[in-house]
Amino acid sequence: MSGVFPPGLPRLESAGLGSWMVRLFDAIDEANMPWLTALVRDCEKAFGDQLVDLVPSYTTLLVTFDPLRLSPGEARKRLIERLQWLQPDEEPADAPVKELPVWYDPAVGPELSRLAELAGMGLEEVVACHSERTYRVFALGFAPGFAFMGSVDARLEAPRLATPRRRVPAGSVAVTGQQTAAYPAVTPGGWNLIGRTPAVLFDRDREGFSLFQVGDRVRFVPIDRAEFERRGGNTRPMEEER
Amino acid sequence: MTEASVGLRVTRAGPLALLQDAGRFGVRRLGVTQGGPVDLHGWAWANHLVGNAWGTPALEVTFGGLELTAERGLVLAVAGADLAATLDGQPLPGWRALSVERGQQLAFGSPVNGLRAYLAVAGGFAAAPVLGSVACVAREGLGGHDGQGHRLAEGDGLRVTPRRAAVGRTAPRDDAEIDYRRPAELALLPGAQIAEFSGESLFQAFNASWRVDDRADRMGVRLTGPTLQCRMTSMISEGISLGAVQVPPDGQPIALLNDRQTIGGYPRLGALTPLACSRLAQCLPGQEVRLNAAATESALEAYRRFRGGFA
Numbered sequence: 001m002s003g004v005f006p007p008g009l010p011r012l013e014s015a016g017l018g019s020w021m022v023r024l025f026d027a028i029d030e031a032n033m034p035w036l037t038a039l040v041r042d043c044e045k046a047f048g049d050q051l052v053d054l055v056p057s058y059t060t061l062l063v064t065f066d067p068l069r070l071s072p073g074e075a076r077k078r079l080i081e082r083l084q085w086l087q088p089d090e091e092p093a094d095a096p097v098k099e100l101p102v103w104y105d106p107a108v109g110p111e112l113s114r115l116a117e118l119a120g121m122g123l124e125e126v127v128a129c130h131s132e133r134t135y136r137v138f139a140l141g142f143a144p145g146f147a148f149m150g151s152v153d154a155r156l157e158a159p160r161l162a163t164p165r166r167r168v169p170a171g172s173v174a175v176t177g178q179q180t181a182a183y184p185a186v187t188p189g190g191w192n193l194i195g196r197t198p199a200v201l202f203d204r205d206r207e208g209f210s211l212f213q214v215g216d217r218v219r220f221v222p223i224d225r226a227e228f229e230r231r232g233g234n235t236r237p238m239e240e241e242r
Numbered sequence: 243m244t245e246a247s248v249g250l251r252v253t254r255a256g257p258l259a260l261l262q263d264a265g266r267f268g269v270r271r272l273g274v275t276q277g278g279p280v281d282l283h284g285w286a287w288a289n290h291l292v293g294n295a296w297g298t299p300a301l302e303v304t305f306g307g308l309e310l311t312a313e314r315g316l317v318l319a320v321a322g323a324d325l326a327a328t329l330d331g332q333p334l335p336g337w338r339a340l341s342v343e344r345g346q347q348l349a350f351g352s353p354v355n356g357l358r359a360y361l362a363v364a365g366g367f368a369a370a371p372v373l374g375s376v377a378c379v380a381r382e383g384l385g386g387h388d389g390q391g392h393r394l395a396e397g398d399g400l401r402v403t404p405r406r407a408a409v410g411r412t413a414p415r416d417d418a419e420i421d422y423r424r425p426a427e428l429a430l431l432p433g434a435q436i437a438e439f440s441g442e443s444l445f446q447a448f449n450a451s452w453r454v455d456d457r458a459d460r461m462g463v464r465l466t467g468p469t470l471q472c473r474m475t476s477m478i479s480e481g482i483s484l485g486a487v488q489v490p491p492d493g494q495p496i497a498l499l500n501d502r503q504t505i506g507g508y509p510r511l512g513a514l515t516p517l518a519c520s521r522l523a524q525c526l527p528g529q530e531v532r533l534n535a536a537a538t539e540s541a542l543e544a545y546r547r548f549r550g551g552f553a
Contacts, residue, residue: 013433013434014431014432014433014434014512014538015433015434015481015483015486015513016431016433016483016484016485016486016512016513016514016515017431017513017515017516017538017541017542017545019483019513021434021480021481023434027478028478040271052267052268053267053268053269053270053271053276054270054271055270055271055480055481055482055504055505056271056481057478057479057480057481057505058478058479058480059478059480060478060480060481061481062480062481062482062483064270064483067542067545068545068546068549071542072538072542139479139505140271140272140273140504140505141273141479141503141504141505141506142273142503142505143273143381143382144269144272144273144274144382144384145272145273146273148479185382185383202272204372204373204384209269209272209274209373210272210273213271213272214271
């Protein structure tokens with residue numbers, strides 16, 4: 001295991017009654033993810049129904065258990081044991097990639113031109129640049145099913161909006177810094193909107209609920225307006241959404 | 243079990259009344275928050291007094307103002323805050339089970355002692371679970387009496403699973419009722435970033451008196467007081483535990499409660515214990531609180547004692 005993790009890691013940190021924070025890495029890296037997804041599965045096995053919640057995120061895994069049924073000391077022991085034998089999930093070159101259809105258009109992606117301007121590119125180039133890559137889901141948070149994905153091409157890096165929007169339409173595809181995401185529901189938001197997906201990202205009636213999970217590989221696939229509409233996308237432009 | 247039917251009808255909604263079970267668990271990895279009663283203590287007692295099992299949905303009434311009419315005979319109990327509740331205009335005693343007849347009116351006034359009252363009915367409020375729980379989280383549109391995360395509104399009917407219950411058989415333990423008006427002493431388990439705060443800031447964190455800001459809700463409670471200095475200003479986002487006390491760059495701590503976001507990137511002093519979260523949830527803006535560093539063993543012992551009293 002030595003050599004994989006930075007000095008002093010992995011480490012267990014106190015995170016409140018009935019929780020341990022497992023710190024594995026100290027920087028954001030796609031190569032972290034197979035270790036995190038493997039540890040998630042290991043913890044499910046090690047804790048069984050004493051487990052309350054697991055929150056993997058970029059470099060860490062928050063493990064929450066029922067302290068009435070499992071003492072913090074015993075939980076710590078089990079985690080150390082699992083960490084000693086931890087092996088990353090195998091990642092074949094042909095590992096499945098989830099495809100997210102996106103209608104990239106200024107009508108639903110008002111910052112598309114801002115990004116083009118910042119990058120010195122045409123709109124089509126921005127779309128190509130964003131949709132060529134395969135991204136990794138580093139974390140879910142902010143809202144149910146909101147997946148933080150990276151890493152975006154350095155040429156598309158743009159800061160957050162100075163004033164966040166009060167209502168970002170559901171399905172909006174956005175970038176900020178080196179991250180990209182799609183908004184599962186109408187929420188406030190300060191990311192740069194570049195398009196919209198007709199896909200339902202979070203569905204309470206669907207098995208697994210969220211389209212994306214931590215560790216997933218994702219590709220954005222450009223579609224045109226007709227296809228977007230055919231798939232039930234909401235074509236209302238931003239101005240009318242406010 | 244007999245089928246649930248409307249037991250109480252909302253005749254005035256008040257500012258915020260939400261149906262809560264113990265919380266939504268197992269889905270935080272999907273970005274879904276925990277929900278559930280912010281004062282676990284008051285919620286658990288209300289259920290216990292009418293003989294309900296742990297986890298039974300009960301109403302969390304914030305600030306008061308809620309008015310309900312009984313559509314059939316019920317046994318109910320109010321615990322947690324004293325919000326000047328009345329039954330047909332007469333003061334309704336808290337912390338005990340009472341029989342209510344069809345047509346009687348239950349009304350909450352305004353805070354006398356504490357901020358959130360819990361109303362439980364024998365048999366429990368009935369609602370369809372969403373993602374495994376009826377915990378009501380408005381921001382996510384999940385749970386509650388209608389499954390859509392809505393607060394109670396005028397005209398809503400609250401379904402109750404009928405069950406006979408003996409009135410007044412269960413008395414609260416001596417330590418159950420709390421005077422929420424007194425300064426709150428909050429037990430905090432120090433966290434991994436504690437050494438990143440300056441020595442002076444650490445002294446202040448645990449010796450100064452803090453005030454509950456009016457920016458306080460079910461997501462978190464901001465405390466105002468001395469400005470805490472931390473060498474770290476932000477971190478890579480990571481999972482946040484219940485009660486985590488994060489310190490953003492403005493140096494004013496925020497204690498994160500049940501409806502917190504699942505991940506965040508501010509350094510933390512540590513995490514309040516579950517019972518300290520409950521206590522904080524009963525504080526009104528302007529109230530004085532103190533943070534006391536606690537050890538896991540004593541926090542666990544206190545939590546065991548609390549939970550041991552409930553089925």
